[in-house]
Amino acid sequence: MKIADIVIEPPVILAPMAGVTDLPYRQVVSEVGGCGLVCTEMVSAKGLVHGNERTEKLLEISNNQQPVSLQLFGNDPQTLAQAAKRVVEISNPEIIDLNVGCPTPKIVKNGYGSALMKEPYLLGEIVKAMDKAVEIPVTIKIRTGWDGERINACQIAKIAQENGAAAIGVHGRTREQFYQGQADWEIIKEVKETVSIPVIGNGDIFKPEDAIEMIDQTGCDAVMIARGAQGNPWIFARTAHYLKIGELLPPPSPQEKIDKTIYHLEKLVDYKGEYVGIREMRKHASWYLKGLRNCTAIKDKINQTQSKEEMKELLIKYQAQFS
Template identity: 45%
Template sequence: MQIGTVSLPGRLVLAPMAGVTDLAFRQICREHGAALTYTEMVSTRALTYQDKKTPRLLELAPNEHPAAAQVFGHDPESMAEGAKIAAAVSGCELIDINMGCPAPKIVNNGDGSALMRDPDLAARIIEAVKAAVDVPVTVKFRKGWDEKSINCVAFARMAEAAGADAVTVHGRTRAQQYSGKADWDAIREVREAVSIPVIANGDVFEPEDVPRILEHTGADLVMIGRGSLGDPWLFERANVLLETGIVPPLPPFAERMDTAVRQIELAAAQKGEHIAMLEARRHVNCYLKRTSGLKSFKQRICALERLEELYVLIDELKRAVED
């Protein structure tokens, strides 16, 4: 698969998710078959103001190429300057513009999915970013602002005309946030309306969902978001399904727990043990989502403070499940 000048080794990509897709999780997902990963979304305003913390979000792992840096904002000039900085700092192969985030703190500033209400401004942003960077530019957006203003097809055509090399469509409106069902029909309509690659996003939680969304939408690639939490094997299992028609089983519980530990260790190495352990409370519980009867362990996970505590707890979990 090709996006502009960038060749991808597969059709499955990891969605950018704020507070989730950090360096550690992206590295794990690449090891398990994600063909493309995106940084967490980065404010171009923060980059242009030389915020000291923001560049850390742009660090890429050695195995993370090709990769995309995702930026957000609403001022064309700032977006262009910030995107140029993001490309230089990260060494990424793609710049992705976020025009789909539904979070109130983002939308209230005129960023994210708020731009779907102002296609003219969105076009100027895409044109400015495209002129500022030497890598392909992609745009991620939603079905529309709400059910009364479904404009993803027109928005995709605008993005293509403004120079976007690919678009990602999340089949929900901003009003839906992450509730309800993703509208794959809307993604298919976008695919039929533009000639650039289209990435389908929404409601991919099992390997079988991948061929279904590809067939239904005709999309070129599939972006996996929440379904990957605690389940990086979703990528490799879906890849095998696409190649062979057979879904391989999940690895044994002990192996899954070892991967959870490694993810937290990688996070600790990048951002320090304290922050990593706070985030581990969510991530490790996600790795347990397919295993029932572990309520007491899940409560203990939510109190983790040190890696040593995690090692002890994981050993107990392995024994409990094996028993």
């Protein structure tokens, strides 16, 4: 797949996820391989324009994870245009994405994220302003609609295309659904039939077979994996191999999962410091270890750890059970 002149190969994408797709995890995914595009956590356009240091920290990109899509959120065309310029100045990603999908109340109440599904013409002005501000491709990620009574993904996609969007990602749920229920892939198919720009399907891809099924059902140009990638950076290589060869690679062994948990822990603490890194790693460790023998007990212990060495020691002892 190509977004403007950017080649996405394989057509398997790490979705933007707040609190998950930070620099360390994007590096982990890139090193495992099989991911054609990685997306950052969403970044506040307003915070960026106002020079907030914490916001600017989110723009950091490492050389080994190209291409990168950096996602912005906001609802003012000029602020988002300025923020897009700032993004290019600071980190120069291949793609800038507009968040039109985040369902969380603190985002929506300010008119950001999924709230823009209710403002299609404002969204068009935002895309136009961003596209004029930068030379790199501007994309958007949306939901199927605000709720079951207001399914307008096709309208939004058409407006976005008319105003310069280079591609569109579609999460097959409404804002009202959050992450509940089954994703509606039929809407992704309808969006694909409505626009000529690439369409990226998102929602309920937890294994390689799901990806090929989504492509077959919707005709989408690429798949975007979100929750299926939590604690599972191998899903990209396994999915890419399955799409290309039709063969399922074996899942990672318990030893591999624990090794990657320790590696991720090291990178996260190195990047964010021990206090923050340990606390953020607790959820990642829970995802990595899910389904392993006696995982409940070890996860409870990990959630009480206060240092990198303490967590690492627990993981090494736990790994010995699988020798």
